[in-house]
Amino acid sequence: SLIYRNETLTDGGGLNTTGRLKLINSTVASTAIPSGRYGGAEVIATGLDSLSLFNSVLYGNKGNWGHYNGIHIFDGKLVAYNNYLRTANSSLKIERGEDNIFSDEDPFVDSANDDYRLVDTSPALGAGLASVDLDGETFHAPSTDIVGNDRPTPDSSSPDLGAYEN
Numbered sequence: 001s002l003i004y005r006n007e008t009l010t011d012g013g014g015l016n017t018t019g020r021l022k023l024i025n026s027t028v029a030s031t032a033i034p035s036g037r038y039g040g041a042e043v044i045a046t047g048l049d050s051l052s053l054f055n056s057v058l059y060g061n062k063g064n065w066g067h068y069n070g071i072h073i074f075d076g077k078l079v080a081y082n083n084y085l086r087t088a089n090s091s092l093k094i095e096r097g098e099d100n101i102f103s104d105e106d107p108f109v110d111s112a113n114d115d116y117r118l119v120d121t122s123p124a125l126g127a128g129l130a131s132v133d134l135d136g137e138t139f140h141a142p143s144t145d146i147v148g149n150d151r152p153t154p155d156s157s158s159p160d161l162g163a164y165e166n
Contacts, residue, residue: 001023001026001027001146001163002026002027002029002116002146002163003026003027003028003029003031004027004028004029004030004031004114004116005030005031005114006031006032007031007032007033008031008032008033009033020051020052021051021052022051022052022054022134022139023051023052023053023054023056024054024055024056024139024141024142025054025055025056025128025141025142025145025151025159025161025162025163026056026057026162026163027056027057027058027059027116027162027163027164028056028057028058028059028061029057029058029059029060029061029108029111029116030060030061030062030111030114031061031062032061032062033062051071051076051077051078051079051080052079052080052134052135053078053079053080053081053083053097054080054081054082054083054129054132054134054139054141055081055082055083055128055129055141055159055160055161055162056083056084056161056162057083057084057107057116057118057124057161057162057163058071058083058084058085058086058089059084059085059086059106059107059108059111060106060108060111061086071085071089071092073092073093077095078092078093078094078095078097079094079095079096079097079134080092080094080097080100081097081098081099081100081129081132082098082099082100082127082128082129082132082161083100083101083161084100084101084103084107084122084123084124084127084161084162085100085101085102085103086102086103086104087102087103087104089102090102099127099129101123101124101127101161103123105122105123106119107119107122107123107124107162116162116163116164117164117166118160118161118162118164118166120166122166124160124161124162125160125161125166126152126157126158126159126160127158127160127161128141128152128158128159128160128161129141129158129159130152130158130159141159144165145160145163145164145165146163146164147164149164149165150165151165152165153165153166
């Protein structure tokens, strides 16, 4: 999935969930909320393992008082494996997960012009997992990216993070 340039007048610029949500090899970028609201990219508002992130990129989402942030948890649990997130999200309480990259370096070719492919030097290249167990179920990275490119490329490598395979 690619969610970009979404703006809202309430919380959760890209997504606002009160139920379970799984994002696999997704990109949420350049979303926005007004000052005083929460969650530039996403808001979690449920007591469940409400957001499961796997091989995804959340970057450039403008939130509280103009600061760049991504996820705000009102109530709920974040499960995050192998994602690219802003350093502002490094303080998030991740219930289960590992190998997340926290960086303020723009990972995209040209986000100003909505090109959300990864640059050739991005640490998100080859940083994904082929599969992960979430909530007792095994989820696999998709075999193709958002435009139909084979994932992973080359075959014997690990998948890239986000919606596009480099």
